[in-house]
Amino acid sequence: MPSTLTLAPAPPSEAAERVRLEVREFLAAELAAGSFETHVDTWLSGVDPAFSRKLGERGWLGMTWPKQYGGHERTAMERYAVTEELLAAGAPVAAHWIADRQSGPNLLRYGTEAQRREILPRIAAGECYFVIGMSEPDSGSDLASIRTRAVRNGDGDWVVDGAKVWTSNAHHSHYAIVLVRTAPADPTARHAGMSQLLVDLSLPGITINPIRILDGGHHFNEVVFDSVVVPGDMLLGEEGAGWHQVTAELAFERSGPERILSTFPLLAAFARRASSEAELATLGRLSARLLALRQLSIRIAAALDRGELPDIPAALVKDVGTTFEADVAEEIRRVVDVPASLDSPDPLGRALAEAQLHQPGYTLRGGTNEILRGIVARGLGLR
């Protein structure tokens, strides 16, 4: 196996197992109190600021960040345990998800001291939410072809024009981290001339238009920037280093338990009733796949704890993991005779409907599986 794809086994973490039990207890109490209902794919669709604040109060957001920024200085393994318990329970984690997973760590690495002090404690408290501004109407997998641009004006501020799409929950978010062109596209250096800007979504000139997904849910948006003036000190990281920063960010985005567990609530609903030999065999096959993916994903969390950036294994996990997420619905519907419907009186029928209608997203978001396989092929030395 090429060394680019191998990962050392994760050492067992007692701290992670301890916090796992705390989260489980908390979730059982919340479910019993009716504070949330289990759904499929809640890291996209389950927006509940009150729930996010409860997680913040318990110290389960910003877990790995320094205490001076409101973090808790715990390990990636502990964070892994918390996030996978929340996802397995189908809890409403979408409000804070991107900020906690991706934007916060990005600010820690590239933000100014003032930005860190102002924003990170609010993320860790479950009060400040972020959206990713990468894709555009004409730029999907070919991210380097983006056209949204930022130009310095006479005051040293950035004037941003363009549009970003698939911005999950922009209408609930406070900030976007927007990838923009700060220099004209150069066909000989496609990845040069891009930068990341930290943009307050309440600035004048920003319009947020809803884009409804297949189940009618409003999670996606188009965010339009019309001569938006962004203060000069909101450049994130280095001017021109946007591509490098985005690539590093994706290692965090791609390897987490949300690339395995988006449809777990459906699998759990199925497990609660599986009894025939065919159903048990299906449950066992899916369980074995999940356990393998979980081992891989945990190894990546341990590698992040060691300070590594396992971008190629992360791409591999996301490819195999999101394929699994989609297969969960397909395998289950083959052995049960339950029509998928959002209005089904049967919880399994509702979970099947949610999983089916969200299915095209699993293998697209965060880099399509075709792009991911290209990255794995590079890891195999083929490119």
Add this chain to the structure above:
Amino acid sequence: MSGGADDTDLVVETVRDVLAGHERSTLTPERRWDAELWAELAQAGLTGVGLPEEAGGSGGELADAVAVVGTLAAGAGAVPVAEQLLVAGPAVLAAGLTLPPVDQPLSVGVSGALRVEDGRLSGTATDVAWAGVVRHLVVPAAGPDGEVLALVDLGDLAASDAANLAGEPRGSYVLDGVPAQVGPVGELRARYALARAVQLSAAAETVLAWTVQYAGERVQFGRPLAKFQGIQVQLAQMAGEVTAVSALVDAAVQRLERGEPVELAAAAAKVRAGAAVDVVARLAHQVHGAIGFTQEHRLHHLTTRMWSWRDEAGNETTWARVLGAAVAGDDPWPALVGIV
């Protein structure tokens, strides 16, 4: 031998050196195993790795035994080492029985209908790994008070001729009151399944490496196959399977090393490893083209074994039902993450 990663590396080097002196050959009814390879491995103490010295083994850790088995699987070594080091040997010791001399091959069968009465084993053992080749055999058998483990010296008892898809012997024995040592059956079936999963993982990893190498060397339309995006996608899919299998098999082995119950982890490992065979072997053959479909090329040594190993020691369906039954119920998530 003592424990540690360095010792494991040394053991792997030794096995590779021994393997290097043996040409991989296709097994036939006339040549059903590699007796010379076995003799050399036994000479080097490698047929007792991971079995304690006081019991007649060579000492070392379970990790060393797993490394030996994986290296031999990757090299398509036609010897009953997985059965001896990971299944029958540890099962015999766990049951408190006397380990036969480790230079005499010891194997396992888990199918058929066998009973033990007054220390004598009778009935038919089917699908016995390396039947006709091994001297000693471990089987589960019905005893007066439930299932037990029985260890017999086969002496010169004849086995029926039957082989798996790679030509490895998988015949039957008819036993008629053969004296047996008897003890608790323990996790014999799970150990067997995990041993096959270890072999599948090592073989799949090698098949991926061979396929990547071949795609880099084979030129068509003026460039290596590896430069075609369609081929890259196939190799990336293979890598996904291989990596997932290896992570889960490692985790199951670690449970065994910690002395924890391993049945469900072994079930998961066998199901996952077995499920990967279709993707890995099929795409490997597709990329290799017609040459891989011949006995002239090395690929078949591993793909034919993988096609059989996934069926042996319980196939995916058998173990998936065991796993499914353990996960089914009101609280599937804690049940699931407690497995490995």
